[in-house]
Amino acid sequence: MSDSIYPIPEAAPDDPHCSEIAVRRSRFLAACAHTPDAASARAFVEERRGLHPEATHHCWAYVAGPPGGTAHMGASDDGEPHGTAGRPMLNILLHCGVGELCVVVSRWFGGVKLGTGGLARAYQEAVRENLAGLSLTERAPLTRLSARLAYAHLDGLYRLLPRFRAKITALEHGTDVAVRLALPRTLGEEFTQAVAGLTNGAAVLTAAPDE
DSSP, X not given: OTTOOOEEESOOTTSOEEEEEEETTEEEEEEEEEOOSHHHHHHHHHHHHHHOTTSSEEEEEEEOSSTTOOSSEEEEOTXXXXXXXXXXXXXXXXXXXXXXXXXXXXXXXXXXXXXHHHHHHHHHHHHHHHHHTOOEEEOOOEEEEEEEEOGGGHHHHHHHTGGGTOEEEEEEESSSEEEEEEEEGGGHHHHXXXXXXXXXXXXXXXXXXXX
């Protein structure tokens, strides 16, 4: 998986790509973001639910993997009739050619019932409309590195992480700190040099196995 390259949403969960449609007085607000795993997808759903607690429903679907991948996916009708929202939304995501994405469609009921077929079409239309304007970027292959460093250098390491799009995947405390990180492969050499400079050459990054 770490060597795969495919399109992903450019939008982050804290700044999702949003679009809106109206169907027979019901309002459908769709929000899409990059969610690389199930945990981040569910966190995004809860964030959207918290932003619009007055909405009648918050239906969602996600694919946490490569485009069309079914190993890690999920969907919810969130109180709409069974099969009228989550699954129709998921079908769109599975065939859109984009990976690692979650779409939440918040609906405000407008007083006119749409029927099961009408609901499914409305939710699918909301997702299609959203994806049509979605900006994409490319998922970068990752490299995994490990190092031991003194506690005095830990804060400096944390400050380097955003610049190199690096994430700590494991941290063990002892007489020093054992760190495992994942970051885009293209930034690995520059990050290694930055860590060497931070620690005056005391910390040496080495390749770590995939987790």
